[in-house]
Ligand SMILES: Nc1ncnc2c1ncn2[C@@H]1O[C@H](COP(=O)(O)OP(=O)(O)O)[C@@H](O)[C@H]1O
């Protein structure tokens with residue numbers, strides 16, 4: 474395996490167009506250079522890590538160990554196929570769920586079943602991950618990928634594991650609050666992006682599609698599903714859910 478990288482003495486800040494190319498058996502894998510750009514290629518995907526010294530993120534070894542542990546417990550996460558130092562390649566586990574959802578939500582006829590299915594599948598993966606006491610710490614939908622009926626979770630750069638007291642709603646909330654908060658932002662972003670797309674195509678934001686859309690992109694329902702996987706009593710689950718609703722002001726959501 475030949476490895477070609479960017480600058481030998483990389484700058485402290487990662488430039489947005491920083492690009493890694495990894496050649497494995499004559500195939501070239503290129504890491505996406507910028508957020509939202511599409512250059513994952515047809516042969517697979519590189520999830521190349523670039524670690525800054527001052528960065529608190531996990532290193533490749535930790536990330537791979539987390540992925541293996543999650544796989545062992547039946548959570549969908551792509552297999553790591555190659556690794557060189559801090560760079561590793563993972564099998565292509567499909568399309569970015571953020572993009573998939575937006576595409577679905579902007580079709581003239583909404584495939585409600587599909588949207589519902591994808592959201593519940595993502596919630597199930599995250600709920601299972603939490604049950605193993607991992608907080609993802611970057612749980613937006615660009616860190617979920619979709620292939621057919623399989624939703625996988627990726628990107629464990631910031632993931633943390635720690636003992637959770639499953640009898641204590643306060644402890645549970647504190648352990649996972651960042652994931653809940655990320656999801657709130659993610660749902661808001663999806664709603665805003667969908668509205669922008671509609672405006673561009675001259676549709677009214679108040680129309681039937683938006684109404685149906687908001688009904689499906691339902692954050693409280695998503696979080697309730699995540700919590701439903703937790704290894705604790707129904708009472709504790711309900712207390713955690715109430716706490717989230719209060720802290721993240723989900724009632725006026
Ligand atoms: N195994 C994979 N299969 C399919 N797409 C992937 C895979 N790994 C990463 N991606 C895509 O590349 C994007 C960036 O990868 P990620 O590991 O999340 O790194 P970062 O968030 O640091 O850019 C993801 O949002 C996803 O769209």
Ligand SMILES: [Mg+2]
Pocket residue numbers: 615616628
């Ligand atoms: Mg990511």
